[in-house]
Amino acid sequence: MVIGAGVIGTALAARLSGSGAEVWLLDGGEPGAGTTGSSMAWINAHSKNPRHYHDLAVSGMRAHAALVRETGPAAFAEGHGGEGAGWYRPGGALRWASGGPGLDVLRQTVARLRDRGYAAEWIPVPRARELEPAVRIDDGDRVAYFRDEAAVDPGPLVAHLLATARAGGVRVRTGGAARVVGVDTAGGRVRGVRCAGGETVAADVAVCCAGWRTPEVAALAGAYVPLVPGDAPGSEAPTLLAHLEPAAGAPRLTRMVLTPGLHARPLAGGRVYLEALDLNDEVDRHTPADRVAALARELLDRAHGVLPAVAATARLVGGRVCTRPMPPDDNAIVGWTDGAEGLYTVVTHSGMTLSLRLGELVAGELLSGREAPELAPYRPARFVR
Template sequence: MGRIESADVVVVGAGIIGAACAEALSAAGLRVLVLDRGAPAAATTASGEGNVLVSDKGPGPELDLAVASRRRWPDLIDSLREELGDELARVEWEPKGGLMVATEPEAVGPLAALTRAQRAAGIEAVDLDAAAARDMEPHLTERVEAAAHYPEDAQLQPVLAAMALLAAVRARGGEVRGGVEAHGVVYDPGGAVCGVRVDGDAIPCGAVVNACGPWAGHLSVAAGAPVEVLPRRGMVLVTAPLPPVVRRKVYAADYVAAVASGAVDLQVSPVVESTATGTVLIGSSRRRVGFDDALEVEVLQRLARSAIALFPVLSGVPVMRAYGGFRPYTPDHLPVIGEDPRTPGLWHATGHEGAGIGLAPATGRLLADLMCGREPELDAMPFRVDRPAVIVGSAVER
């Protein structure tokens, strides 16, 4: 491989989080190089459903990050369209809202408690009875006990969104290189980052951003500053195109508990939503199996049964394909965003698990604000690298 020109910042990882960080850094005037060992947006981002949600989070730092991102996405898309044109900035943005459904009597109370807490935090959450829920989604099961409508929930096409962000980086003089694996970080005699190691070469830079998603733990170890980021596998079913059946994102009330769970064992909670092409996406599952990417028939069967329980009309509908991917999990369920205090110039932006699409714009903006010395719009402390749940030991001697 030939030597790659030096950059102000090298972002390792060209998924949605790396792309958002690179876009925000390039918008701040920095020359950015993005590296990915595979094709851009081809790993975790390609296996996502494109959710931009405020509904699945209780009050706290992650919800604050989600609200900031939901507010930023439309403006960011508009600015990308002005800069790049309609075709490159096409992301299939759909502000269609979400519906959380309680299908068991014992789920009604916890759902009402969640919506009360969310409204207190500024989220628009509208409590519905069963009749109102079925008015919104006529094909819902008759077993609905109660529901909550979230007008702010949205969806986009994640690969298109990541590619649009990366196109903006290129348009501003940055570079995006696929098929280039980062093997570690180069430090100067004072212990600060001065480059990133690739096959047979080193790329000079002033800072490195570890945005490797589920593989961020591996790069952090190679960089001598380990953080606890683990893979958590999820799977999705895709139906053949259908007439309009599901109007918005619809999921069971226990989905929030599944997201927050740290269990190793399989977690399945029905999530059903349509796409612009007419297909229906069926999730969601979570299981910590390392990087085992074997297709799990048990998971697919449970996903199908749970979706039919929520939307009986889906019974007998052909499944066109199934796919799975790894999500970056942290033990305290919060992303890691900021500079590593053990290694000046090494930054992390990872640990978003299945919420990376929705959290990307605010993550990129927060990291760029911190790196450029600007006052961030959000409190960065909850996402700091040196919190007990994610920091592992000390930096190794170099």
């Protein structure tokens, strides 16, 4: 039984499918419509610490590349060859800074990543302009290129994983009636879950993949799994994002770009996803709509500076605040969970990058009963109530 059909739950369900185990996937909303649907979905190991977490993220990047090889042309998003209806946007990431603290951080990042054997190189400004003609890069900027990074479109990726899960026999229930409202236990063991629609589903293992709602779902089984709250002042969990919708014929962004004041990535139909780390500090789940709209306009202003030809004709859409599932130490939480025997938790930030690899590792543990050494640093027991 998998609770939650975001990228984490669907990647796991796809891996469990066809194994002979009876698997249910329940979501109280629509698959991929939670945090996954609002994610920037940059596939990277750019700032992951300590070293074991970096390595896990690199194996996450490789798992994405492997799924693309296995799927073939249908995996690629529009503008990247193939059939154009898929999710994968290769092409790496460009990151630049002109000086000051932004450049110091970039220098440290490139040095650390090169030490770790990661593809991170300085490239001349004309080369960067050639790679991404739609952006403004000044002559004095220093530009780093991370060629193995990518972006994915969450909707088509989740749809693909869900189709794989269904084809392999996973039973999927979604919508309000499938929201899990109780976990039944007997003798301290999970026996099944109760859904808002009245259905009871028997299970001897419940895997909680409920994203930022993990603490409340775990609590249904008497377990403690902490996440950074989305409504605490200064919390890193809430994130402001907005989309640009350029007019037809406007130049297109083709890969991830990161500057000290703006992160941007291409979306389907020429749209562009915008985020700025400093503006995230200004929001939480209760920020009034007019303040969110003003901050989204600030993202548009910054886009005029970084992507002038794209932003010139663009309409700003979808300015909103979304909550990241953020473990207190920023690393993933994965494993059997104290409170009820048979309850397993998988929750993480960077879940787009990690999803496919976590799906492989967790399915391996559940099906074989053998612990994966790679998951040892991430066990829920490191947090004490």
